Amino acid sequence: MARRVAIVGTGHSSFGVRLDVNIPELAYESIRQAISESGIGLDDVDLVVVGNAGGWSSEPLPAIVVNEYAGLSGKGTFRVEAACATGSAAIKAGRDAIASGEADIVLVVGVEKMNESPTPTVVEFIGRAGNYFWEFENFGITFPGYYALYATSYMFTYGAREEDLCEVAVKNHYYASFNPKAQFPRKITVEECMRSRYVAWPLKLYDSSPITDGSAAVVLASEEVAAKLTDSPVWIEAIGAASDTSNISKRGQFLGLEAARRAAREAYKKAGIEEGSIARSIDLAEVHDCFTIAEIMAYEDLGIAGRGEGYKLVREHQTYIGGLVPVNLSGGLKAKGHPIGATGVSMAVEMARQLLGRVESGRQAPIKVGRGLAHNVGGTGHYTYVTLYSLHKPRG
Secondary structure, eight states, rough: OOHHHOEEEEEEEOOOTTTTTTTHHHHHHHHHHHHHHHHHGGGOOOOOEEEEEOSSOOOHHHHHHHHHHOOOOEEEEEOOOOOHHHHHHHHHHHHHHHHSSSSSSEEEEEEEEEEGGHHHHHHHHHHHSSSSIHHHHHOOOOHHHHHHHHHHHHHHHHHOOOOOOOOHHHHHHHHTTTTTTSSSOOOOOOHHHHHOOEEEEEEEGGOOOOEEEEEEEEEEEHHHHHHHOOOOOEEEEEEEEOOOOOOOOGGSOOSOOHHHHHHHHHHHHHHOOTTTOOTTTTEEHHHHHHHHHHHHHHHHHHHOOOTHHHHHHHHHTSSSTTTOOOOOOHHHHTOOOOOGGHHHHHHHHHHHHHHHSSTTTSSSOSSSSSEEEEEEEETTTHHHHHEEEEESSOOO
16 A cells, blocks of 8 residues: 655745856755754655756756755755646655655755746747647747637637736735745736736736746655654645647647646545535645636636636635635745746645645635645646645545
């Protein structure tokens, strides 16, 4: 039987344009916090998993330089990449190592220094994240362009408006204003969002996540070790993972991400959550809002809202604290920032701290069920991970 795995330590850097540090220094900001919080020593770590998408930064072998700087040279290590879902893939790799009995303590760190490259280079690299030959090379489509296809299809089919997209940005900036680690910790209005320039119609600058540097880290431990380290473990209850075609022209519709639906169903089945009951089975969710339309589709792909009903949750403020399900209380990718390799690990840190009641006033969710959900998407649904975190020990 697979062993249960818990988070016993968390760390998180400030997100933003971090020209003050290099990659190993940035990673160490989070590693130091996570190791300290867990109460372990560096010698106790069995394996280090580094999530880093790379390409735009100086280090081609980030796991090695991160380990060396942190005093972890000699430990088993590897780098994980799954586009924007890299952090969640890294957590799954660390979880699996412990669950299988190969390790007792795993350090997972996600880090990205995207601002080491100029913006056009970053835009090109991300644009290649679909199918290079069929889409980027021949048609020059960019990442905002991919999600604009989904936004226009969704708006035409269901009657959502640009203002509805902006409501997502307003909510996420509101909660980011309480998060000192966020890249944009300030509130905005719908009017400001609507006045921002178009990036790929109907998506505007304020509908889009930024180019971000940052890191996040978690210490994972087996059930036996966790019991010795803490009386408040946060369990990785279930992980669902799925993928989709590289060429989005092969997909049947542009109203949601099929990989996200499959990953959600898998996670819910593992956790014993009945379909249709997720909204009352979690206290909060962190979803992948690389663009505002992505958050609205996530509500529906996860079963929080019915098909074509997601934008109504935004209009009715049902994803604020006090609503149906609070979503992206960290500020989300939109306002907290999106350092690609660190995003999924950042979600795990947020889940652990929220469930333990350790986040800043103004953005702490009421914890009643003791479970949170993280939804992390790579590319345009090319990779998807849905992870359930819980205060309650998972089923054996």
